[in-house]
Amino acid sequence: MKKLYMIWFTCLIGLLITACYDDNGNYDYRKIGEVQIDGLEETYECVAYQDVLHVEPKVTITDGSSDLEYFWTLNLTPGSSTTSEKIKIELDTIGRERVLDYPITEKAGAYDLTLWAKNKANGATSIETVSLSVVTPFSEGFYLLKEINGGTDLDLHLKDGSYVMDILEAKDGQPMPGAPVSIGLDPTYSFINAQTEYEITKAVTICTENDVRISNIEDMSVIYTYNTMFLGEIPTGEKPYYIWRNYFGVGYTCDKGIYFSYQAPSYQLLGTGKFGLPVLVNDSEGTKPSFYGVISSGCWFFFDELKGRLLYLDFNGSLHTFKDEDEEGKKQPYPINGIPHKLKYFGINYIAADKETNGYILFEDENNVDKLYIYHMVLSTTNIYNPIKKVIEVDASSKLHEADLFATYESTAKVMYFVANNQIYLYDLEQQVEEPLNPTGMVTGEEITYIKNYYWKEDAVTGDNFDYLVFATHQNGKYKVYMYNILGGKPNGGPVRVLEGDGKVVSMRFVDKDMKIDSTIPAL
Structure with a gap:
């Protein structure tokens, strides 16, 4: 022009x-x-x-x-x-x-x-x-990460009911090889394009069992893969977990460590979007991150399986530990370091009235698989002392012992959801009681493959916000995703939306055109 x-x-x-x-x-x-x-x-x-x-x-x-x-x-x-x-x-x-x-x-x-x-x-x-x-056609809607034909692909369901199916196959001629692991979203991703110029876009990040793909949301073109997203030598033998955004950078976690790429385009800080060496504790100690982690105050909290401790990566890309004692130097009954258990799930909950971000870790006893514990913590980046508020041993009769899918209600009630033997349950994290849920409109017999509290509460212009309890099911090679309004932590009425397509859904992300670097996005 x-x-x-x-x-x-x-x-x-x-x-x-x-x-x-x-x-x-x-x-x-x-x-x-x-x-x-x-x-x-x-x-x-x-x-x-x-x-x-x-x-x-x-x-x-x-x-x-x-x-x-x-x-x-x-x-x-x-x-x-x-x-x-x-x-x-x-x-x-x-x-x-x-x-x-x-x-x-x-x-x-x-x-x-x-x-x-x-x-x-x-x-x-x-x-x-x-x-x-x-x-763009990819700017708003629900991205569904799915397993199909032994590989990984992506469907997009737009808010108006239309959809774009098998996006990766359409772009590349085939799905990504390997089973899907996670999908992430970066509202302001900075990278250097083919013209060696800085470019800023929304990015969708996908991890499979053996690869990574960072895609430009404008046209779903590839920005980086695992073989191109490192500044130096490509690490080998890693299992990719998740890529996410915090205030001043992009984080990548795998079973061998955690990486950080410093950038914040909204604050005029541009970057290549690539990763260097893993971040170390005290510049010397390596980590073995758990798969599950949560974001609070722009930081990534996770469990280090190498030394059994809770760590967090702050918004500047530094790793921090917590002290076992309280502010008065008194040892607490439940140490935050040297925890001899296996993590099964890490969820989050924020009660606005309490102004506290609650973290809930479900542990399996290292020496007795019949014992489960729920660690309730208050997650804060300004507190260096033991964040554990209490530890609850799960009753032996609880169906949590048989569960394989988990979620928390992130924004209101202190409850956990789980699936055991294809039955959905609600677990009250305060009262330690559980009850089965039978959401209206779900077809019985379908395999439940995903459960999540999903929400968007930042559409100030049109008020097109939502707070859903989401269940994905699979049967005969096809998926359904049921979305329910929530009342008192439970599904309220019939599904607000039902999304359908081919494959098995294992995760999802919602993207909105107005998402910013500090937008509240549900945890992994």
Whole structure:
């Protein structure tokens, strides 16, 4: 598109010229023809490579003349998650008529759409700027990570009920090899593209049992794989677990350690998106992270199986331990270091009224598999002392002993969900009692493959928020995902949505066009 090089000069002239007059000797002044723009919406939204932006404003001049000149310009909104001071922003002319019909080919992001209307007779100019949100077919909806035909693929179910199936096969000709492990989301991922320029995008991250894929959410193209995501030598023999975003970087965890890539585009800190060496405790001690971990205050909390201790990776990429004693130096009855148990699940819960982030770890006794313990902790990055509040031994009769799928209600009630022998249960973490759940509308006999409390609570514009209890099932090579509203920690009524497709769902992520670096995203 043609660059508008004289735009600031025109603007300056328009601001300086506020009146004109006819000098016929009697000095009879009259007001100039002022330009008025009406009929613009505050915000427009378009799908890239699909929509044509149509805008038809009303433009008037006070003296009734109609000799006007128009310029429509479009540029990335400064300070948006898709821009940085280190990235050049160019002001482009996209139209020269009052009515704008512009095919959207821009990348997903937030843009300023500006109409400049100038009275040719005297140069008086009116300028109106509104917002344009550009999304792609992959910008909003529920991503379902699934196992299909022995490999890993991805389906996207959009909020309007439409869907895009088998995305990886469509891009690559085949699913990713190996069974799926996890899916993550980075609302502001920075990397260096093929033109050796910094680029910022939303990214979907996938870990399989033997590979990793970081994809650009705009077109699902590959940014990095396991073989290209390291700065130096490629590690061998690792089992990938999960890739996630915190405030100032991207974390990657596997069974051999934890990695960190420092970057925060929203704070003008760009990075390559690649990983160096594993992060060490006290610059010397390695770790063996558990698969499950949680994010709190922008930090990643996990259990180190190597030394049986709780650690957290802070938002600057440093690893921290906790002391076994309390603030007065008194040893606590349950040490946070040297825990001789096997972790089965790590969940999180935040009660706004308490202003506490609760962590719940389900441990299996290392010496007696018939014994289970639930460690209740308060997770804080400002506390270096023992965070354990209490430890509960699970009753021998509890179905938790037979469970293989777990989740917590992350945002309200202190409850855990689990699946044992294909039956869903609710476990009250305060009262230590459980009850079976039989959600309305679920088909009996389907294998339950995934359970999760999933929510989005940051849509301030349309209020299109949700808080669901989600169950995925599998039968005869096909999946169903049931989504329920929650009341008192339990499914309320029938499913709000049921998603269907081929394969077996093992995890999911929701993406919204307005997600930012500090958006609250459910844990792994």
